[in-house]
Amino acid sequence: MAGEVEDQLRAYVEYLRDLGVHDFYRRGEPVVFEEPVAAPVAAAAEVQPAVVKPVVAPARPVAVQQETKPDIFKPDFAESSIPKPVSFDLLAPLPASRLAAEARPAALKAILDEIGDCTRCPLAYAGRHTIVFGEGDPSARLMFVGEGPGADEDASGRPFVGKAGQLLNNMIGAMGLTREQVYIANIVKCRPPQNRVPEPGEANTCSQFLLKQIDVVQPEVIVALGATAATYLLGVKQSLAGLRGQWHGCRGAKLAVTYHPAFLLRDPRQKAEAWKDLQMVMKEMGLKAPAKG
Known part of the structure; x- marks a missing residue:
């Protein structure tokens, strides 16, 4: 048993x-x-x-x-993991010599061909219709750099053609210039969804092409339109108040910071402050406002 x-x-x-x-x-x-x-x-x-x-x-x-049993799948969003902007002056050596004026259109076309139907960052899959390369005089003395294309720009393939672009045209005209006499581009060449601010990875991926555009045009003065443009061109995160009203350097050009036209549309009270920034640029370049008729 x-x-x-x-x-x-x-x-x-x-x-x-x-x-x-x-x-x-x-x-x-x-x-x-x-x-x-x-x-x-x-x-x-x-x-x-x-x-x-x-x-x-x-x-x-x-x-x-x-x-x-720690959660090993929880993402770590430590500040150190976020790519930090690097000044355009540190991204690549400055050109040893200036391109001849007649060679610049072809050089810009070569950059556009290099971009191709770009899929280098997530913006390519976020509803983008058109790559907005930039436009203007390849030998312009003055260059404007914004944040990124909006809906109108994404549809047309041209930078600053919406309401903010119309205001930028007025700002350029008030300086005694025409749109055709300057060069206009953006930090990123594809429209971010809902016009959000470009992510660091997106901006850093696209910076190589804007840098090459600047090196081809080689303007005397660059105007950074808004905080995003200033952040990536200068490689610093600082308020506009701390950047405006003084000269900075970028790829051999003098750089001034002012408000983005889209911001001025939301807060017209700041137009007088933006005009002060443009007057600083005009003085540096020897420009005079057109006489009022």
């Missing part, structure tokens, strides 16, 4: 082990089992058939689970 009891207990343990393997795959973690100990057998008549009951492991405190 004792042999039968031992066989029953052995079968019971094997059953529990089999059940544990099953639970491991079903729940994703092993179950802790306690092997039962047979009570002393007083007499054969007192021995009762063993009742098979699975032993459930006690629940562990949540705090212990968090300590012993």
Whole structure:
């Protein structure tokens, strides 16, 4: 009879082990089992058939689970993991010489050909219709750099053609110039969804092409329109208030910072401040505002 009891207990343990393997795959973690100990057998008549009951492991405190099983899939958005902007002056050596004026249109076309149907960053898959390269005089003395294309620009393939572009045209005219006499481009050449600010990875990916455009045109003065343009051209994160009203350097040109025309449309009170920035540029370039008729 004792042999039968031992066989029953052995079968019971094997059953529990089999059940544990099953639970491991079903729940994703092993179950802790306690092997039962047979009570002393007083007499054969007192021995009762063993009742098979699975032993459930006690629940562990949540705090212990968090300590012993950290969530390795939780993304780490530490500040150090976000790409930091680098000044255009540090991205590549400055050109050893200036391109001849007659060679600049072809050089700009070569950059556009290099971009191709760009898929280098997520903006290519975020609803972009057209790559907005830039336009203007390849030998312009003055260059404007904005943030990125909007809906109108994405549809037409030209920078600053919407309401903000119309205001920029007025600003250029107030300086005594025409749109055809300057060069206009953006930090990114594809429209960000809902006109959001370009992500650092997007801006850094596209910077190589804007840098080449600047090196071909080689303007005397660059005007950064808004904080995003200033951030990536200069490689600094600073408020417009701290950047405006002084000269900076970028690829051999003097750089001034002012408000983006889209911001001026939202807050027309700042137009007078933007005009001060443009007057600083005009003085540097020897420009005079056209006489009022």
